[in-house]
Amino acid sequence: MTYATVGKRGFKRVYGLLLFTLPPLVYYLWICARYHGGSLVIPSSKEEIPQFLGHFPLPTVASVAFCAGWFGLQILLQTFAPGRIKEGVPLADGTRLKYRMNGWFSWWFTLALVAALVGLKVIPPTFLYDQFGPLLTTINLGAFAFSFYLHWHGKHREKDESTGHPLYDFFMGTSL
DSSP: OOHHHHHHHHHHHHHHHHHHHHHHHHHHHHHHHHHSTTOOOOOOSTTHHHHHHTTOOOOOHHHHHHHHHHHHHHHHHHHHSOOEEEEEEEOTTSOEEEEEEOHHHHHHHHHHHHHHHHHTTSSOTTHHHHTHHHHHHHHHHHHHHHHHHHHHHHHTSSSOOOOSOHHHHHHHOSOO
16 A cells, blocks of 8 residues: 555654554454453453453563564674675665675574574573563563654754655655
């Protein structure tokens, strides 16, 4: 779906709806799966609402450390792992950014590292299950914060490439 196919109003409605409904939907489904045996539960009284919302997961030290370690590892792999160098699309000034094509190596290295850490009992094999809720919150907060930063950064650059449509610019970016 592109901006050209749905128009300004349709784009704002679809992406605005997704921006504000998908994160709560994921939390709702996780709470139903984790605490209600997978049954889709809707609190039926005012007294049940705080109990239901009490299941909302907050970040933990483990979830923040895991996310920071994961992204740090991926940055190191992108920077130093072996792979061919390819040039990207031409930019406005005619230059091209260079990209290291090492995703396949990074994938297998990451899987081997996780297997080794589990095998050596550095992390428990149930870590992702145990920390799934806190990881959801940590990743959502990080993704939204980073997205807002990138949007702000693009708007405050010397060459603002925004379209003037805030939701479109938020999702598609305000600069290359």
